[in-house]
Amino acid sequence: MSCVLDVANVSVGFRQKGGVLPLVKNASLRLSAGQCLGILGESGSGKSMLCKAIAGLLDENFTVEGSIRFEGLQLLRQKPEKLRRLRGQKIGIVLQNPMSCFDPLYRIGEQMEETLAEHYNAGRRKIYTKCIEILELMRIRQAINVLAQYPHQLSGGMLQRVMIGLAVALDPVLIIADEPTTAIDSISQHSIMQEFVRIKEAGQVAMIFVSHDLGVLSRISDDVMVMHGGRVMEQGRAQDIFANAQDVYTRHLIEQHTAVMKRFCAAISPAV
Amino acid sequence: MKRYIIMRLLATVPLLLSISLLCFLFINLIPSDPAEVALRIRQTPIITEDAILQVRQELGLDQPFLVRYAQWLWSCIQLDFGVSYTNPARTVLGEIGRCLPTTLSLAGFSLLYVLILSLPIGFLSAVYKDSWFDRIMRGVVFTTTAMPAYWVGLLLIWFVSIKLDLLPTSGYGGLEHLLLPAFTVALTYISTYIRLIRNNMLENMREDYVLYAQARGLKQRNILVRHILKNSLQSCITAIGMSIPQLIAGTIVVENVFAWPGIGKLCITAIFNRDYPVIQAYVLMIGVLFVFFNLFFDILQYAADPRLRQGKSHA
Amino acid sequence: MLKQFFKNPLALMCLVIVGGTAFLGIFAPWIVPHDPYANNILNKFASPSWAYPLGTDQLGRCVFSRMLYGIRPTLFLSLVVMLGTLGLGVLLGTIAGYFRGIVDEVIMRVVDIMLSFPSQIMILAVVALLGVDIRNVIIATIFIKWAWYARMIRTATIKYAEMNFVLFSRSIGSGNLYILTRHMLPCIAAELAVLASLDMGWAILNISTLSFLGLGVQAPVPEWGAMLNEAKNVMASNPEQMIVPGLAVVVLVGAFNFLGDSLRDALDPKAVRS
Numbered sequence: 001m002s003c004v005l006d007v008a009n010v011s012v013g014f015r016q017k018g019g020v021l022p023l024v025k026n027a028s029l030r031l032s033a034g035q036c037l038g039i040l041g042e043s044g045s046g047k048s049m050l051c052k053a054i055a056g057l058l059d060e061n062f063t064v065e066g067s068i069r070f071e072g073l074q075l076l077r078q079k080p081e082k083l084r085r086l087r088g089q090k091i092g093i094v095l096q097n098p099m100s101c102f103d104p105l106y107r108i109g110e111q112m113e114e115t116l117a118e119h120y121n122a123g124r125r126k127i128y129t130k131c132i133e134i135l136e137l138m139r140i141r142q143a144i145n146v147l148a149q150y151p152h153q154l155s156g157g158m159l160q161r162v163m164i165g166l167a168v169a170l171d172p173v174l175i176i177a178d179e180p181t182t183a184i185d186s187i188s189q190h191s192i193m194q195e196f197v198r199i200k201e202a203g204q205v206a207m208i209f210v211s212h213d214l215g216v217l218s219r220i221s222d223d224v225m226v227m228h229g230g231r232v233m234e235q236g237r238a239q240d241i242f243a244n245a246q247d248v249y250t251r252h253l254i255e256q257h258t259a260v261m262k263r264f265c266a267a268i269s270p271a272v
Numbered sequence: 273m274k275r276y277i278i279m280r281l282l283a284t285v286p287l288l289l290s291i292s293l294l295c296f297l298f299i300n301l302i303p304s305d306p307a308e309v310a311l312r313i314r315q316t317p318i319i320t321e322d323a324i325l326q327v328r329q330e331l332g333l334d335q336p337f338l339v340r341y342a343q344w345l346w347s348c349i350q351l352d353f354g355v356s357y358t359n360p361a362r363t364v365l366g367e368i369g370r371c372l373p374t375t376l377s378l379a380g381f382s383l384l385y386v387l388i389l390s391l392p393i394g395f396l397s398a399v400y401k402d403s404w405f406d407r408i409m410r411g412v413v414f415t416t417t418a419m420p421a422y423w424v425g426l427l428l429i430w431f432v433s434i435k436l437d438l439l440p441t442s443g444y445g446g447l448e449h450l451l452l453p454a455f456t457v458a459l460t461y462i463s464t465y466i467r468l469i470r471n472n473m474l475e476n477m478r479e480d481y482v483l484y485a486q487a488r489g490l491k492q493r494n495i496l497v498r499h500i501l502k503n504s505l506q507s508c509i510t511a512i513g514m515s516i517p518q519l520i521a522g523t524i525v526v527e528n529v530f531a532w533p534g535i536g537k538l539c540i541t542a543i544f545n546r547d548y549p550v551i552q553a554y555v556l557m558i559g560v561l562f563v564f565f566n567l568f569f570d571i572l573q574y575a576a577d578p579r580l581r582q583g584k585s586h587a
Numbered sequence: 588m589l590k591q592f593f594k595n596p597l598a599l600m601c602l603v604i605v606g607g608t609a610f611l612g613i614f615a616p617w618i619v620p621h622d623p624y625a626n627n628i629l630n631k632f633a634s635p636s637w638a639y640p641l642g643t644d645q646l647g648r649c650v651f652s653r654m655l656y657g658i659r660p661t662l663f664l665s666l667v668v669m670l671g672t673l674g675l676g677v678l679l680g681t682i683a684g685y686f687r688g689i690v691d692e693v694i695m696r697v698v699d700i701m702l703s704f705p706s707q708i709m710i711l712a713v714v715a716l717l718g719v720d721i722r723n724v725i726i727a728t729i730f731i732k733w734a735w736y737a738r739m740i741r742t743a744t745i746k747y748a749e750m751n752f753v754l755f756s757r758s759i760g761s762g763n764l765y766i767l768t769r770h771m772l773p774c775i776a777a778e779l780a781v782l783a784s785l786d787m788g789w790a791i792l793n794i795s796t797l798s799f800l801g802l803g804v805q806a807p808v809p810e811w812g813a814m815l816n817e818a819k820n821v822m823a824s825n826p827e828q829m830i831v832p833g834l835a836v837v838v839l840v841g842a843f844n845f846l847g848d849s850l851r852d853a854l855d856p857k858a859v860r861s
Contacts, residue, residue, distance in 0.1 A: 057486055080492070088489025101484035103499045104579055105506065114498075115488040150578040166488065290700045302716055418841035420792050420812070422799045423833040426819060430826045521705040525796055529819075540800060543715040555712045559704050566703070 004173055004206040005031040005054070010066035012049045012058070012230075020063055023049045024230050027066075029223075033173070034203035038221030038238065039210045040253065046230040047210045051178045054208070055093055056083035071173065089119040092167030092205075096179035098159035102151035108162060109147030119170055134165040138195065157188025164195055168205075175199065175207045181216055189216075196220055214257040218242060226250045273581055277571055284563050291559040292348065296341050299552050307333055309546060310357055353553035358545045364553045367538060374444055375527070375534030378457060379519040381450050385458035386465060386515065393462075394469025399496060401474065413463040421522070425456040425529035442531040453530040457522055461515050468511060472504035479503075506576060513569025517561040598849035601842040608839055612658030621649035623656040623809045632825050641831055644814075645821050650831060653809035657832070660798075660810040662839070664725060665790035669783055671729035676736025677772075677779070683737065684744025685766075694737065701734035710793070714802050721794075724803045728793060732786070739782065743775040777854045785847035788840040795836055811836050 013020035024046040135143035307327040353364035433441040524536035542550035627647035641650040713727035795812030797803035804810035811832040818828035
């Protein structure tokens with residue numbers, strides 16, 4: 001397995017009056033095809049910032065240092081045009097808040113076509129059939145109708161699936177999923193997770209999966225990275241960390257999670 | 273959609289009625305007796321009680337208030353606004369009809385200035401936020417909002433017409449007469465809309481859909497024009513639409529500076545001459561224009577936004 | 588938040604400009620070198636000199652003295668306008684927002700009608716009705732402008748009326764008047780200050796514009812707009828006459844606008860961060 005993504009000593013800072021506010025300090029990670037790295041941390045821990053830095057989505061108000069190599073290509077200080085071509089094609093991205101991620105003034109179909117047209121050299125007809133294929137792959141019924149709808153007419157879970165469909169549409173090498181399950185209800189959450197597990201098990205792509213939810217992460221991650229206050233607290237095989245965390249903060253998170261789960265189990269089956 | 277338009281149309285009826293009532297009250301509130309004023313203006317040598325009574329009957333002033341209001345409203349709907357006090361040979365409708373086209377050409381040309389200048393400048397200021405261009409434009413916008421329109425007009429006359437001798441100083445005529453006054457009218461609105469479009473664009477740039485558009489790898493130019501600009505203009509539609517009657521009303525000062533024979537000049541002259549029917553008709557006209565433009569652009573905004581147009585299938 | 592406001596050197600400068608202008612206006616009779624009405628036709632259009640710091644106008648009157656006296660109608664009448672507007676707007680707005688029901692309905696319908704006209708037209712109409720005079724300009728402006736404030740204050744009052752501390756105060760039996768003056772007004776005071784300083788600029792422009800048109804302050808009373816109206820007539824021969832009063836209006840209005848903007852930034856932390 002070749003290394004798809006090699007992030008070494010990346011620090012992210014926000015430029016403000018009187019200096020730079022550090023947001024991520026010295027994060028490193030390696031990822032190969034078919035592998036999933038889960039990043040765990042509460043909001044404000046810097047996990048989203050790290051993802052945006054990798055995807056080149058931070059504007060000039062942010063400083064990024066270190067090295068980010070994607071298939072051997074250095075992404076840091078790369079030309080914006082080159083990064084843009086990678087995004088949406090070789091790097092698929094799924095964001096949280098699906099309800100607000102689509103432009104409210106355009107139909108879903110228009111936005112999907114616009115994305116594909118940017119990276120995929122094909123006629124209108126072919127792009128349209130591709131869109132339907134994507135939706136069907138994401139197990140969305142009545143794909144033609146969905147394409148003609150505006151974002152506000154679809155549910156969060158549905159939009160999230162469209163987003164995932166777009167992310168995997170052009171056979172990416174890397175998928176970055178930034179809290180894809182946070183903003184949707186728990187039933188949709190379950191089916192969204194199934195999609196991700198399916199993508200992962202196909203074994204073609206490397207995946208970064210960000211969440212603050214330990215349960216979600218444990219379902220999909222091979223490796224886990226725990227972040228807190230911009231620092232990487234712990235990093236390693238998922239089983240090792242869940243079973244035997246070294247770091248105090250990680251242990252705290254895991255204990256809390258198991259305590260909640262225990263109480264939950266006790267609540268639904270009082271006999272046990 | 274249909275429902276919305278009907279509701280909106282119905283809502284304008286009481287508004288129009290109250291505006292007309294206000295205009296009618298206005299002429300009834302004038303401290304001097306309209307019959308007496310009419311006599312004085314006709315230069316009747318001696319104003320006697322009999323003459324006043326006679327004029328009162330002639331003008332229908334002896335009837336009850338509501339009857340007079342209904343009669344007045346009915347004639348207004350038929351575009352009959354009575355005769356001018358100063359010049360009984362002229363009807364108010366004729367006076368307005370004579371002056372309105374010149375004012376409309378002035379207002380139309382200013383609107384052209386507003387659109388041509390504020391759209392690109394607002395757009396560029398937002399895209400290149402904090403660049404030298406944006407800084408200069410912010411300075412210009414700030415200064416122009418503090419400048420009285422009449423002073424700008426005077427400075428322009430002095431500089432362009434007197435000093436450089438490029439354009440005529442004042443009066444009505446061809447395009448060269450229109451350039452300066454139209455720019456003066458437009459200036460305030462240009463800065464307002466530069467500011468509005470810039471702030472709207474900056475606000476939209478922080479939205480999630482922009483981040484996701486970038487994540488999808490769309491070209492920056494497409495994101496700016498297709499998505500951010502369209503969304504920003506969407507929320508400006510009503511504001512820009514409402515500036516049209518405001519431009520028409522805003523010509524008052526400029527017409528007086530540039531001696532432009534439009535309804536603004538007519539109105540000021542009427543105020544000095546206490547020619548109430550003219551003032552009344554002018555106020556009524558502007559009020560009705562306001563209501564209709566507001567109505568039209570509200571519906572337009574409604575129609576342009578799929579979230580409103582399609583009802584709420586998912587809240 | 589006021590600390591942040593005072594850290595802004597430009598805002599402080601604007602405060603100094605406004606304060607300085609007010610000072611000069613108040614003490615004009617003791618500062619001016621000449622009687623603003625004293626004309627001397629032999630010395631017309633004089634260039635600036637020690638005796639006449641800004642030169643003289645077409646009647647040989649001292650422009651500097653007239654400028655200082657001109658502060659009085661310009662600045663102080665605008666202040667009167669704003670105080671009147673605020674008073675009426677706050678009164679009706681809080682009544683509408685606090686008592687709701689039929690009172691609210693009536694006040695808000697009136698507000699709707701007032702706002703459906705462009706303010707300048709309404710002011711002209713009222714001035715036309717009452718007669719050309721500066722007092723009528725002030726009455727007209729207050730009569731038009733209060734509706735904006737009433738609407739804003741009504742919204743704010745409704746917002747705060749449902750906040751817990753007001754509910755609490757009511758539940759322990761505080762009277763309406765007490766709640767209104769002690770709890771609600773301080774809450775909306777900040778928003779009011781922003782709006783009022785922005786509108787001061789507007790009021791100054793408005794009064795000077797009407798005076799320029801000859802509807803407000805009448806010649807020979809020194810007022811910046813009226814001075815510009817006189818300068819207009821001699822524009823071809825002596826264009827420098829219109830520079831000083833015009834610039835003065837721009838600087839004063841600009842200072843008020845900037846104050847309003849910086850006050851808003853200081854009060855709204857969200858806007859600063861962006």
